Amino acid sequence: MPPNKHSPALSSGSASVQDYVKVIYSFTEWQDEPISSSQLANRLGVANSSVSEMVRKLVELGLAIHEPYSAVELSDEGRRLALAMVRRHRLLETFLVQELDYAWDEVHDEAELLEHTVSDTFIERLSAKLGYPHRDPHGDPIPDAHGTVDIPQAHQLAILDAGHTGRITRISDSNPALLRFLSAEDIGLDDHVEVIGRKPFGGPVVVRVGTAGRDRELDLGDEAASALWVFSDKPHAGCALAT
């Protein structure tokens, strides 16, 4: 056993370790399949070989589970750490928007850096100051201090069949430009959506969106339609591409 306490509670690990663990976790937050090495490399912007190395380290640290040549999964310990990081990230984003008047699309990168630096004390005081929020500005659920999250049932707009109606529960924050576009189109969290259909040959998705009565029809490209997650009005929202 390396210089590693029995159950390191949340003794973090380096910023890199935290990043890896968070990405591994996030990959399965709204989907299911565990992440592969190259997907990890992609999301982290590092070479595949770096991932191999680091994953070995994560396994040594007891944070990940990994059979050579197969997907990477988190141990309970790893998931705890990941959830702590996700909590940090989302609370920081909420803080930046609510207290420092950051725009929607500006918060991600700043939070990405800060999450490795702030102390647990900082995070808990922040949470208190913000009124113990459960959802961040993009609609992502904020785990509580013990690592409990509830992940709302939601589907990407891109995979919903025509006719579906629902509410936008979450908007992926991974592309700031896309967030600016959505903001310009006045599409926001909790807006109503109705899927009208899809233009032929993989064309844009046509939807009707809007807050309250003010709704309008518009075309959404694939990236936009994938970034929008909707909580369907139909209880058992089937969706075409569900495999």
Place this chain on the structure above:
Amino acid sequence: MPPNKHSPALSSGSASVQDYVKVIYSFTEWQDEPISSSQLANRLGVANSSVSEMVRKLVELGLAIHEPYSAVELSDEGRRLALAMVRRHRLLETFLVQELDYAWDEVHDEAELLEHTVSDTFIERLSAKLGYPHRDPHGDPIPDAHGTVDIPQAHQLAILDAGHTGRITRISDSNPALLRFLSAEDIGLDDHVEVIGRKPFGGPVVVRVGTAGRDRELDLGDEAASALWVFSDKPHAGCALAT
């Protein structure tokens, strides 16, 4: 010339570089002598050899001026960077105390970490939110966004002669335990002080302190008396040890 723009404005440098520059600067903020290698090593908690290396790098980066075997000084560029870091540190401390209810003695370490991570945007928004403060919770002056500071005329209580009276302008934040002691003794910023004298054989300094009318006499050990800086009521406060 290394991969270094002409006048990198404030393109920071690594956290280490920032720390070195800040310590070099801080050393002369209230005194005058430039800092020596071993003093630098001491304050940074690193080996002398590490300092030699890093100082060479600082010179390469155009941040420091250094003749072998003599003290280290900052270039204009280095001073700019140092002031930016000091600004960050002090604004962060102010924020932690005012907005997140940190105690006086808890803020230093957290700010020390955060100052390397937050963006300029963050700092400017924070400054606005706090109402553009000029003094941090320990009384240290906060440089403005352009790197202008005014450093109040102040002397360490430890070196003032008997009879001096003044106001506590600044309380060094380098020792949290000492801050807790002072807080327990109810000694705070802007309190009035009168130096009564010094007990024999390098004994404690006897002072009379207090807010408004509620003042009392007490003995202060050398460390405490050195941490307290007072703005003297006498215009040309002479002091015994001034050399």
Place this chain on the structure above:
DNA sequence: ACAGTTTTTTCGGCATGCCTAAATTTATCG
């Protein structure tokens, strides 16, 4: 001024995390 002490610098080494290039394993398809 010069022998001894102190300060500073130089010299290899180490750890972390990243890279490219070269194996190696796994997957795919005729």
Place this chain on the structure above:
DNA sequence: CGATAAATTTAGGCATGCCGAAAAAACTGT
């Protein structure tokens, strides 16, 4: 099945910052 393609891992290197030990320079006191 086997050849080729794709994914993964190993091997060797690089940069940053740190260290201890040893060499070099700078202060000391008599």
